[in-house]
Amino acid sequence: SSGINAEYGDDDMTLTHWNATIIGPPRCPFENRIYQLHIEAGPEYPHVPPKIRFRTRIIVNFVNSSGQVDLKAVLPRGWNKSMTIKDALKSIWSSMQKAKGVGHQPNDGVMF
Helix, strand or coil, rough: CCCEEEEECCCCCCEEEEEEECCCCCCCCCCCCCCEEEEEECCCCCCCCCEEEECCCCCCCEEECCCEEEEHHHHHCCCCCCCCHHHHHHHHHHHHHHHCCCCCCCCCCCCC
16 A cells, blocks of 8 residues: 555664554545554564554554554454565554544544
């Protein structure tokens, strides 16, 4: 999707820490909002899924109160080692678009 971007930190030679941006999908409460995320791909990646956390505040059922994404909720068939960080971000974007019962969102730019 054109609303997703990911890049690793300049000083991270191990490619462990990534920053990502998701632009909220159309026709949903997140439309056109810019969300910053932090991704940690540990030493077991890709055998173990990355940890993905929203830095920008969002209220949706698959993100906990500290911003951590529940990947089991956004990846219906679960994580497998052939998946990429971009695949996970696309699934988050799709889940944002399909989210039900989402109420009022924090103001733009509010962080966790």
